[in-house]
Amino acid sequence: MDVAAILREKGTKVITAYPDATVAQIVSILNRERVGVVIICEKDGGLAGIISERDVVRGLAESNQGILRTPVAGLMTTDVRTCAPGDKVSEIMATMTAKHIRHIPVIESGKLCGIISIGDVVKHRLDEIESEADALRDYVASA
Numbered sequence: 001m002d003v004a005a006i007l008r009e010k011g012t013k014v015i016t017a018y019p020d021a022t023v024a025q026i027v028s029i030l031n032r033e034r035v036g037v038v039i040i041c042e043k044d045g046g047l048a049g050i051i052s053e054r055d056v057v058r059g060l061a062e063s064n065q066g067i068l069r070t071p072v073a074g075l076m077t078t079d080v081r082t083c084a085p086g087d088k089v090s091e092i093m094a095t096m097t098a099k100h101i102r103h104i105p106v107i108e109s110g111k112l113c114g115i116i117s118i119g120d121v122v123k124h125r126l127d128e129i130e131s132e133a134d135a136l137r138d139y140v141a142s143a
C-alpha cells in the first residue's frame with residue numbers, strides 16, 4: 001500500500017501558517033484545530049518547516065514564556081522529512097520509527113498535498129493485517 005491510500009481515507013486537509021506567525025498564534029492554531037503540528041509554508045507555498053507541540057514545550061522550557069511573542073521561524077524544524085503519495089507505507093513507517101518522527105508532509109510536484117501521522121500509518125497497517133486475517137479465515141473455512 002502507498003501513502004495515497006491513507007490520504008484517500010483521511011483526506012488532504014493540512015493546517016498551515018507562515019514563518020512570521022508568533023509562537024502564541026501557533027499555540028492557538030494547535031488548540032483550535034486539535035492537531036499536533038502546523039506546517040509552516042513560505043508565501044509562495046513552498047515548505048519552510050514544521051512546528052509541533054513538542055517544539056513549543058521545548059521552547060517554553062528553554063526560553064520561558066517570552067518565546068510566545070517570537071516568530072515561529074526561530075523555533076520550527078526546518079529539516080523536514082517529506083514523502084510522496086506513491087511512497088510505500090511500510091517505508092514511511094520505518095522512517096518514522098527510526099527518526100522518531102510523528103508527522104510527515106506529503107509533497108507532489110513540489111506542492112503540499114497532505115500530511116500523515118504515525119497514528120494514520122499504524123491504523124492503516126492494522127486495517128491491512130485485519131483484512132489479511134479475514135482472507136485467511138475465509139480460505140480455511142472454505143477448504
